[in-house]
Amino acid sequence: MTIISTLLGIFAGICLYVGLLHLLIASGRLKPVLHFCFGLTCLVTFSYILALIPKYKAIDVDEYINAKRLASSLGFLFTSVCVWFVAVYTQFKPVRILLGLNSLYVICFLINQISPASIQYSYINKLSTITMPWGEPITQPEGMLNYLFGLQLLALTSNVVFAFYACYRQYQRGEKSSALTLGVSLAILVGTAQHDRLVDLGQIKSIYIAEYGFVSLVVIMSLRLTKELMQAVKLREQLVESERLRKIAVELERNRLARDLHDSVSQTLFTVATIAEALPRVWKRNPETAQQGLEELAQLTQGALAEMRNLLVELRPNGLVEKPLGELLQQLIKGILGRTSLEVITTVEGDRPLSDEVKLVFCRITQEALNNIIKYAQATQVSVRLHGDSQEIVLRISDNGCGFDSNKIPSGHLGIAIMKERAESIAATFHLSSYPGEGTEIVLSWSTAVNKIGSEE
Structure with missing residues (x-):
């Protein structure tokens, strides 16, 4: 029995390795129940294949019956464990049906233990041999089949029907590749098991080949589960990275809002508080100067209020839905005028409904451009012109400031790069x-036709 025993030993080793591997995987957090069930199935398969070796080596009837009884019992245990693995893998777990299927194999197991010649036979008269092509003799029993053998066929048929129906349910749920993989591996196992039943019934003279079906199930499903595990790990890594980036984005947005509050509202309110505190004393000495202070105080207060409204629009997206782009830009400019003496000429022509995303990008770019003008341009006048028609929306922001060489922007100044990225996010051109001494102009153009074609594609 050298060749067959060697093959069975190799098959058993494969099943042992795969079983221990998946039990180790089950100790992790990714689908532990699934990998535990499959690892247990592999270990039972390992035990079953090892139990076949003594059956092939038996030289008398008693020795064969004992080996047959052990192998059959492990086969029943394999089917009971395997059906739970199928239920977990396909996510079709009717507990009562599963317990009923297991109870059939419990009955078969008990009959197998108490019957004189195992569940397949009432008695075995003698052993015969079949010689394989390479000259190796194979032991075969000769005797009377047990009428309770039909119970084993019933249990096997019931489990097969359940397994393939579970695969069908999984296929219908959209997991076609997983269902087909499991279905093919089960079909191979069922085919080899049916071959062995024909051997038991004396229809064909051959060796038992169910062990090859068992190994094929172990190998095919192990490869499939490993692939799914790698995909799950990759997805988990992507989710972790997405969460990390989300937290960074939230922190950056918080810092930006805090900076905007400090640069605009906070400073404006500080100025308001300073003027309000000084006005009573100034009024006593020079009412005209105090009157100018009151006017400045009103202007600063309105500017702070406009700035707060701008920030609330950013924090509350439905604020974009309520107002057209032209009105949002005017509100934004009004908030900026409250903290600077800069003259801003605003022109809005052909304002029309736009998506929230587009309006937000136009507002953010306008805000960034005006903040840069205030900080760096040394300008006294700015023109903001919004023109829209059925084809495109164009925003032009120009100033009469000192200008700069656009080809020599320092690496630390990210404002322009951020504005370009915002424009690209809505497929707009920026x-x-x-030029030094000639001011700066920014043109943002969003084409309705281009974005309509992109959405259709």
Whole structure:
């Protein structure tokens, strides 16, 4: 029995390795129940294949019956464990049906233990041999089949029907590749088991080949589960990275809002508080100067209020839905005027409904451009012109400031790069032109036709 015993030993080793591997995987957090069930199935398969070796080596009837009884019992245990693995893998777990299927194999197991010649036979008269092509003799029993053998066929048929129906349910749920993989591996196992039943019934003279079906199930499903595990690990890594980036984005947004509050509202309110505190004393000495202070105080207060409204629009997206782009830009500019003496000429022509995403990008770019003008341009006048028609929306922001060489922007100044990225996010074109001593102009153009074609594609 050298060749067959060697093959069975190799098969058993494969099943042992795969079983221990999946039990180790089950100790992790990714689908532990699934990998535990499959690892247990592999270990039972390992035991079953090892139990077949003594059956092939038996030289007398008693020795064969004992080996047959052990192998059959392990086969029943394998089917009971395997059906639970199928239920977990396909996510079709009717507990009562599963317990009923297991109870059939419990009955078969008990009959197998108490019957004189195992569940397949009432008695075995003698052993015969079949010689394989390479000259190796194979032991075969000769005797009377047990009428309770039909119970084993019933249990096997019931489990097969359940397993393939579970695969069908999984296929219908959309997990086609997983269902087909499991279905093919089960079909191979069932085919080899049916071959062995024909051997038991004396229809064909051959060796038992169910062990090859068992190994094919172990190998095919192990490869499939490993692939799914790698995909799950990759997805988990992507989710972790997405969460990390989300937290960074939230922190950056918080810092930006805090900076905007400090640069605008906080400073404006500080100025308001300073003027309000000084006005009573100034009024006593010079009412005209105090009157100018009151006017400045009103202007600063309105500016702070406009700035707060701008921030609330950013924090509450439905604020974008309620107002057209032209009104949002005017509100934004009004907030900026409250903290600077800069003259801003605003022109809005052909304002029309736009998506929240587009309006937000236009507002953010306008805000960034005006903040840069206030900080760096040394300008006294700014023009903001919004023109829209059925084809495109164009925003032009120009100033009469000192300008700069647009080809020599320091690496630390990210404002322009951020504005370009915002424009690209809505498939808009962004153009900046500036020369030293000649001011700066920014043109943002969003084409309705281009974005309509992109959405259709």
